[in-house]
Amino acid sequence: MSVYLAKNGICVFGVDVSETIRQSVNEGKSPFFEAGFEEALADAVFSGKLSAHSGLDEIPPADVYILTLGTALSQGAPYRENFEKVLASITGHAKSDALLILRSTVHVGFTRDFVDFKVNQSRPGNPISVAFCPERTLEGVALRELEKLPQIIGAIDGVAQNKAKRFFEQVGVATICVDTPEAAEVAKLLCNSVRDLEFAIANEAALICDRVGVSFSQVVEACSREYPRFKIMRPGPVGGPCLEKDPLILAESIYADEEPSLFRLGRQKNREYVYSSVSRFVNNRSLGKSGVTVGVAGLAFKGFPAT
Numbered sequence: 001m002s003v004y005l006a007k008n009g010i011c012v013f014g015v016d017v018s019e020t021i022r023q024s025v026n027e028g029k030s031p032f033f034e035a036g037f038e039e040a041l042a043d044a045v046f047s048g049k050l051s052a053h054s055g056l057d058e059i060p061p062a063d064v065y066i067l068t069l070g071t072a073l074s075q076g077a078p079y080r081e082n083f084e085k086v087l088a089s090i091t092g093h094a095k096s097d098a099l100l101i102l103r104s105t106v107h108v109g110f111t112r113d114f115v116d117f118k119v120n121q122s123r124p125g126n127p128i129s130v131a132f133c134p135e136r137t138l139e140g141v142a143l144r145e146l147e148k149l150p151q152i153i154g155a156i157d158g159v160a161q162n163k164a165k166r167f168f169e170q171v172g173v174a175t176i177c178v179d180t181p182e183a184a185e186v187a188k189l190l191c192n193s194v195r196d197l198e199f200a201i202a203n204e205a206a207l208i209c210d211r212v213g214v215s216f217s218q219v220v221e222a223c224s225r226e227y228p229r230f231k232i233m234r235p236g237p238v239g240g241p242c243l244e245k246d247p248l249i250l251a252e253s254i255y256a257d258e259e260p261s262l263f264r265l266g267r268q269k270n271r272e273y274v275y276s277s278v279s280r281f282v283n284n285r286s287l288g289k290s291g292v293t294v295g296v297a298g299l300a301f302k303g304f305p306a307t
Contacts, residue, residue: 001066001103001135003037004146006044008171013059014052025052035140056093064167065090065100065128067115068135073245080114087118094119096126099163103135105188105246108253111181116156129160132181133168134188150174154184189253192246193263199238200266203273206235210280238270 002012016022024031028042044050053059069086072079083104090100100119102111111132119128132154137145151168153175155161165175178184209216216235223230238244244267251261282292 001068001146002050003040003044004143005171006047006049007040010049010171012044012050013062014050015054015056015059016052017054019054022052022054025050033140034142036143040143056089061093061095061098063098064163065094065098067100067102067104069104070241071104071106071245071249073248083114084118087115090128091119091122094128096123096128099129099131099160099167101164101167102130102132105134105242105249106132106185107249108182108185108189111154111185112156116181129156129163130181131155131160131164132184133164134184136188136191147172150176152176152178152184152187154178154181154187156181185253186250189246189250192242193250193266196238196243196247196270197263197266198233199235199243200269202233202235203238204269205232207273207276207280210277235273237274243270 002014006012014022014025016025021031025041026045028038028045030038030041041050067083067086067090069082094100100115102115111130116130119130133151136149136152151173153161153164153168155164155177161177165177168175178187205219206216209219220232223232247263247267251264255261278294
């Protein structure tokens with residue numbers, strides 16, 4: 001996002017706790033793989049449009065603050081301690097007409113009940129506008145998708161919505177405004193939760209085929225040939241920073257421990273798939289588990305090419 005904004009003429013000050021990442025960025029070197037990114041990063045840095053810093057005290061007050069903290073889970077909800085520190089820093093740094101955009105994946109209600117409350121409770125009559133605008137890009141094509149994908153905007157009020165809409169549209173991004181931050185939070189979580197559930201269906205179907213001794217590939221081919229209404233993922237291990245947590249965050253946001261959740265069940269199925277497959281293989285061949293060695297030949301994360 002920082003490089004995309006700088007590429008489109010916005011002056012961007014990045015803040016990160018990692019000295020290694022800051023040094024890499026300020027040298028115009030990418031700390032990760034992304035097609036076309038390093039060239040765009042170098043252009044942004046050496047044109048003076050992008051720089052990396054250790055804290056807000058090193059930069060002037062901004063018109064827009066974009067918060068992209070990673071969200072570790074604590075009892076099904078995002079861990080709040082890192083947010084506490086950053087929001088306190090923004091509260092003391094921002095001017096009154098600033099806009100705070102939250103892009104981190106959070107549970108439903110977090111933008112309103114935590115972020116907006118934290119940044120504005122000590123600023124009566126001097127508010128910061130707050131909007132939730134989720135990140136939805138795919139690794140490997142992120143720069144292209146930042147330009148092509150419409151940006152969902154869920155704001156605290158109409159003022160914040162208009163500010164966020166103008167901000168994204170001035171860099172060529174189409175926008176989809178929903179009525180509340182909660183709607184945008186559900187939209188972000190639902191995209192990944194549905195995808196995780198689709199993998200869970202494939203993994204369950206593969207285990208069923210294995211149990212009854214038929215070929216999953218053959219069944220899928222038979223279902224799909226000249227029949228447009230059957231679509232299923234390929235079975236396999238499902239992980240990564242999004243699918244491992246987003247279904248749990250959505251379920252915790254809505255159900256807590258009161259009701260069963262299909263998304264929780266899907267996550268459980270995907271967690272268990274590899275173990276179930278290997279255990280059945282071992283048991284069917286009467287191999288003692290203590291004498292079995294499992295070799296992992298390779299894992300790929302999503303992206304084009306896979307990272």
